[in-house]
Amino acid sequence: MDKFNSLKMFLAAHDHGSFGAAASALGTDPSTISKAITRLEESLEYQLFYRSTRKLQITEAGRTYLETVRRVLAELDTCENQLLSDNETPSGTLRLNLPVSYGRSNILPLLSAFCRQYPDIKLHVTFSDEYVDIIEQGIDISIRSGTVADSRLVMQKLSPMDFLIVASPEYLQENPISGAEQLAEHPWVRFKFKQTGKLMPMLLGSGDKVPPALEACSDYVVDDGKALVDLCAAGLGLMQAPHFVLRKALQQGRLVSLFPATEAEGFSVCMLYPKRRFLPAKVAVFIEFVKQSLSDMNETSGHTWARDIHPILKW
Known part of the structure; x- marks a missing residue:
């Protein structure tokens, strides 16, 4: 900072012609x-000014230095003004x-409206369920489902993770279920x-x-959320999944919720971004x-829409 101020004083001394005039312009005194x-x-081991009682005269070395100092300070000023503008105007x-299932179901449908509201913001979006070091990768915001612990990041909880057991209407018509004790008697589509x-x-x-017999049910296994929903909706059996995976299929009537939602304590959907003094x-x-x-979708840090289907059951 001392070097930066010295450069400003050097530039002012040249532009105003004297230490006194430069001091007046910068609000300091000539001796400073x-x-x-x-x-x-x-520090340079070069003389920058010839000094006299009447005026300052810049040396050849000083003139060379002046060109660089003026350019650097101008570029710095431009950059600072741009940063200030960016921090005031999005x-x-x-x-x-974004995680694959949650990103597709809850965030992707919002992006077109966001871009219309903020046309000066351009989006670069990646989808991944694997851990990503967002600081190392230069990512501004990540959304994760599950548990996250990183002291370098700010975490804002978007919602709990509520799980629902569902089946297709056609499957239930042919295979009615009256209680949880019957669950192990049915085929299951499981997520890996x-x-x-x-x-x-x-x-x-x-x-x-969970009874061992039920936990062992795994007639059909997939590692993709959409495939999980599609196979269950096709009538292959029962499935359990987080609420955000099921929302659209439940709204369309392709799936039916059998029991109250189960909250997975310690798990949630979170928004993460690097800690910084100025956001x-x-x-x-x-x-x-x-x-x-x-x-607006009835999804908050303490509530999900799934709880409106049945009262919540704590896990």
């Missing part, structure tokens, strides 16, 4: 200007990383995590333990836009 120029000269490229190869655990409400406007408006849009 003189000492700053002397420090620059000592603009620039916003890089998003690509990263670990493990099946998504079964969850029941009210702290009930860029493009990031701030996206966060608020998503939260408001989800709220």
Whole structure:
């Protein structure tokens, strides 16, 4: 900072013709200007001005230095003004990383409206269920489902993760289910995590333990959320999945919820972004836009639309 101020004083001394005039322009005193120029000269081992009682005359070395100093300070000023403008007006490229199922079902449908509202923001969107170091990858915002722990990041909870057991209307017409004790008697479509190869655990409400016979049900196994829904809707059997995977199929009547939703405690849908003192406007408006849009869908940090189908059962 001392070097930066010295450069400003050097430029002012040349442009105003004297230490006194430069001091008046910068709101300081002539001795401060003189000492700053002397420090620059000592560090460069070149004389920048010929000094006299009447005026300053720049040296040849000083003129060469002046051209660079003027350009650097001008570029810095332009950059600072641009940053200030960017932080006041949402603009620039916003890089998003979204989980596949949640991103497609809950975020992707919002992006066209967001772009119309903020036309100066350009989106770069990637979809991945694998861990991504968003700081290393230069990502502005990531949305994750599950658990996340990273002290470098700010985490905002978008919603709980509520799980529903569903089947197609056609399947239920041919295979009626009257209680949870019958679940193990039916074929199941199960989801397998690509990263670990493990099946998504079964969850029941009210702290009930999942019977081994039910946990062992895995007649059909897929590692894609859309395929999971499509196979179940085709009548292959029962399935359990997070609420956001099922919303559209339930609305369309392709699937029917059998029991109250089960909340997976310790798991949630979160928005993550790097900790920083000043949050860029493009990031701030996206966060608020998503939260408001989800709220309009009856999705908040403490509630999901799935709880309106049946009362919530705690896991």
